[in-house]
Amino acid sequence: xxxxxxxxxxxxxxxxxxxxxxxxxxxxxxxMWLRMCGLNKQxxxxxxxxxxxxIVEMEDAFVVGAMAPLRAMExxxxxxxxxxxxxxxxxxxxxxxxFRNMATVGASVxxxxxxxxxxxxxxxxNAEVILYKRxxxxxxxxxxxxxxxxxxxxxxxxxxxxxxxxSVRVSATDIPTLVCAASKSDAGMRIVLGARPARAxxxxxxxxxxxxxxxxxEIASQVTFGTNLRASDTxxxxxxxxxxxxxxxxxxxxxxxxx
Ligand SMILES: Cc1cc2nc3c(=O)[nH]c(=O)nc-3n(C[C@H](O)[C@H](O)[C@H](O)COP(=O)(O)OP(=O)(O)OC[C@H]3O[C@@H](n4cnc5c(N)ncnc54)[C@H](O)[C@@H]3O)c2cc1C
Numbered sequence: 001x002x003x004x005x006x007x008x009x010x011x012x013x014x015x016x017x018x019x020x021x022x023x024x025x026x027x028x029x030x031x032m033w034l035r036m037c038g039l040n041k042q043x044x045x046x047x048x049x050x051x052x053x054x055i056v057e058m059e060d061a062f063v064v065g066a067m068a069p070l071r072a073m074e075x076x077x078x079x080x081x082x083x084x085x086x087x088x089x090x091x092x093x094x095x096x097x098x099f100r101n102m103a104t105v106g107a108s109v110x111x112x113x114x115x116x117x118x119x120x121x122x123x124x125x126n127a128e129v130i131l132y133k134r135x136x137x138x139x140x141x142x143x144x145x146x147x148x149x150x151x152x153x154x155x156x157x158x159x160x161x162x163x164x165x166x167s168v169r170v171s172a173t174d175i176p177t178l179v180c181a182a183s184k185s186d187a188g189m190r191i192v193l194g195a196r197p198a199r200a201x202x203x204x205x206x207x208x209x210x211x212x213x214x215x216x217x218e219i220a221s222q223v224t225f226g227t228n229l230r231a232s233d234t235x236x237x238x239x240x241x242x243x244x245x246x247x248x249x250x251x252x253x254x255x256x257x258x259x
Contacts, residue, residue, distance in 0.1 A: 002035045004028075004044035011049060013132050013151060019045050020149050027151065029067060029107035032099060052106070052153065055079060060159055063130075066106020066152045070094060070118065073105060083125065083163050084254030090121045090165035090181070095173050106152040112143055112199050115175040117167060119143065120194035122155060123202060124163050124181035130154040143199050161185035162258060164250035166243045167195070170230055177230045178239055182247035184209060184255050191244055196225045196236060204244075209252050216241035 004026075010016035019025050024042035028034060052065035057078045064073065073079055074091040094100055094117060108118040109129055119139070127139045132151040139155075163183040167176040176195040183190045189207040194200030203219050225236035 002031070002037055002039040002041070004039075004041050006043045007046065008043055009046045009049050013050060013153065016045050016047055016050070017132050017151055019043060020151065029104040030069065030102040032103045033107065033111065047106075047151070053104075057082075062157045062159070064105055064155045064157065066104060066109075066154060068105050069101050070103050070105060070108070071097060071100035074100060079157075082159055083157075083161070084251070084258065086121060086125075086163035086165055086181075086254075090117050090167075093117070093167060093169060093173060093176075105155055109139065109142070109155060110147070110152045112147070114198045115179075115195045116200060117165065117176060117179050117194070120179045120181040120192050120200040121163060121165050122157065123194075123200050124165075124183040124190055124192045125157050125161060126183070126185075126190065127158075128156040130156060140202055143201070162251060162254045164247050164254055166247045166250065168239060168243065174230075178236050178243060180240070180243035180247045182244070182251045184251045189248055189251070191219070191247065193223055193240060193244075196223065197228045197230070198224070198226060207248075209248060211248070213241060213245055216244040219244065 026041045028044045028046055047067055052067040054065045055076050056063045070091050073087045079087050123139050128136045129139050129142045130136050130153045132153050161183045165181045167179040169176050179194040181192045187206055189209050191204040192200050193203050203223055220237055220240040225233040227233045
């Protein structure tokens with residue numbers, strides 16, 4: 001259980017940022033992860049009064065507020081229309097509906113969990129993270145960085161591409177053993193592997209959609225996989241090419257449906 005001595009509902013991002021500079025403070029979003037961490041903090045900073053839970057469709061991108069629950073993205077008609085239903089399919093296996101009504105996208109992106117379906121899909125879609133102090137940063141860069149005390153304000157997802165996600169799980173709502181997200185744009189296929197178990201990474205860019213299976217095997221041979229309770233590195237390396245091929249095929253099917 002997490003314990004907070006003071007609970008502050010921030011009235012501005014500047015206030016939230018200033019309070020968050022102290023190590024004794026913590027930003028609380030859905031509190032689904034934090035409440036399991038046994039934290040004992042002086043101050044919880046709640047962002048819920050800042051109107052950061054919207055999903056806005058622009059001409060060239062979707063802009064999703066950091067406090068948008070995963071469920072809102074999963075069920076968002078515009079997002080799913082634009083990206084071939086990828087959000088619905090990728091987020092549905094995450095724990096359960098009530099959970100996804102609470103867990104937020106900003107916290108998922110900030111946390112850079114080594115099992116994240118959310119980061120894998122957003123990375124495949126070449127999303128940008130909008131931070132309060134630093135401004136826009138490519139998620140591909142942000143994924144490599146250490147946790148800092150800036151605030152994730154929005155996620156920007158460029159249009160003009162479709163995506164598909166494949167994951168392997170020991171049981172239906174468990175965290176993934178391996179996740180693969182593929183996207184297709186004018187620049188070709190982009191493939192991401194997550195739950196290796198380590199932060200999701202882009203493993204291929206500009207790949208031809210009809211690449212033979214040996215190409216996926218070659219890609220997987222270059223990726224570092226680890227062993228944990230769910231699977232060994234050998235198992236992950238073995239199934240990675242299969243997941244990649246399936247994700248690319250699913251992405252191709254979505255692209256064909258859209259034509
Ligand atoms: C039991 C369990 C199973 C899960 N299974 C999966 C899974 O299968 N797939 C998957 O993709 N994810 C999974 N997750 C992760 C989940 O999707 C969320 O990422 C996680 O719960 C964090 O979301 P939250 O809103 O609850 O954040 P919180 O618990 O409130 O915060 C998490 C962290 O993010 C920080 N934070 C929150 N918002 C911001 C912000 N705007 N800017 C900067 N920092 C911020 C907090 O300070 C904290 O460090 C699981 C989580 C749990 C607890």
